[in-house]
Amino acid sequence: MSHHHADTRVVSVESEHYNATLVRRVDQTADLAYFQVRFDGAPVPFEPGQYMTIGVYANGRLLQRPYSVASAPQDAGTDGYELFIRLVPVARFTTALWRLPVGHHMRMIGPKGRFILEPDDRRTHLFVSTGTGVAPFVSMIRERMAQGAPRRTVLVNGVSYADELGYREELERLERTGAYPLRxxxxxxxxxxxxxxxxxGRTGRVESIVESACHDCHLRPDRTVVYxxxxxxxxxxVESQLMRLGYPEFHVKKELYWPKAKRAAPVA
Ligand SMILES: Cc1cc2nc3c(=O)[nH]c(=O)nc-3n(C[C@H](O)[C@H](O)[C@H](O)COP(=O)(O)OP(=O)(O)OC[C@H]3O[C@@H](n4cnc5c(N)ncnc54)[C@H](O)[C@@H]3O)c2cc1C
Incomplete structure (x- = not known):
């Protein structure tokens, strides 16, 4: 039984610039917030796991960055697109975004990205994330739930501090009530x-607990797809650990939020 599906589907619509508005912002901590951005015109369809690129003007320059959508596609026309964003204190995009008042205009382009669910995939879904990387998985779960077509899911999210766990209440409720087959x-x-x-709860970086999480959840490499x-x-x-545990490479999909740092130069 092979579940290998190549990424052959064309999912991104033709990218265009759109006018949008920041309609809501909810702060989780001093440097984490949920933003709702709505197109001023018609919403654009997307697949859970895809990202939108949002833009704001700062000192007369348009700054733009990509963000995974956390909301479900069916909410795009009413609530807009929900993004879960960390403030990175480097005076580039996020510092400008944090100053933007609710109700302000901004730009949004998309969707883009191939980090999406395969159709009719019966494997258990192992979702592994750090910090705001939980966002695409929240969209996937919300959409599958609304479709009445859930996927058996284990969701790992690693953060430095417990108050940084995004969507914690919602995810705990889904697990507790059994409304979604989620660990x-x-x-x-x-x-x-x-x-x-x-x-x-659990302590340690994602890398150090992923093996025990797989074990505790009885995951089998041949019946699990990993995102x-x-x-x-x-x-x-995590990828190299899973390879060691026998997970085939084509069962693993990845979305990197920033480029891997180059190896530090040797100290002269
Ligand atoms: C496909 C894709 C999807 C993304 N989705 C999200 C998302 O849903 N939420 C989100 O907060 N960011 C997301 N990012 C990162 C985002 O695009 C920006 O890079 C980030 O918000 C920082 O922007 P900046 O201009 O302030 O700093 P940059 O100059 O862009 O980044 C400076 C440094 O900040 C660090 N950094 C960047 N993003 C994060 C982060 N999320 N958490 C911790 N450290 C980080 C990195 O070390 C990076 O080199 C995504 C990136 C990509 C490529």
Missing amino acids: YVPTVSRPQDPRNADWT ICGNPEMILN
Whole structure:
């Protein structure tokens, strides 16, 4: 039984510039927030897992960055596109975005990306993420649930501090109520930090718990499809661990949120 599907479907519509508005913002921590961006015109269809590129003007220059959509496609016309974004304090895009008032105009292009679910895939879905990399998986789960066609899912999300776990309440509720066949596996990498004082769940980086998560959830390499999203170092580490555990390479899909750092130059 082979479940190898090549990425042959053409899913991205012709990209165009669209006028959009920031319609809502909900802050999770000082540097994490949920943004709802709505097209001023008709919504554009997308597949869960795809991203939109949003743009804001700062000092007369248009800055643009890609963000995975966390909302379900059927909500694009009403609520818009939900994005879960970390403020990176480097004075580029996110610092400008954080200053943008709700109701302000912005740009949005998309969708793009091939990090999407395969049709009719009966395998268990192992979703592995760091930080905001949970976003595309939330879209996938919400959409599959709305379609009444859930996929058996294990979702790993690693953060530094427990208060950074995006969509935690929603995911815990889906798991607790059985509304979706989900095992939610959050982990915090800095258990000793006072910010994590109340945390009683798993600890350690994603790389160090993914093997035990696979074991605890009885995942079998030949019946599991793996999607990994977020920090590129984590993605490469998790991928090589899964290869070691016998997961075939074509069962693994990846979405890197930034380029892998070049190897540090040797100290002269
Ligand atoms: C396909 C794709 C989807 C993306 N989806 C998201 C998303 O859903 N949410 C999101 O917050 N970002 C996402 N990103 C990253 C995003 O596009 C920006 O790079 C990020 O918001 C930082 O923008 P910046 O201009 O402030 O800094 P940049 O100059 O663009 O980045 C500076 C540095 O910040 C770090 N960094 C970038 N993004 C993150 C992050 N999310 N968490 C922690 N550190 C980071 C990296 O080390 C990077 O080199 C995605 C990137 C890609 C390629």
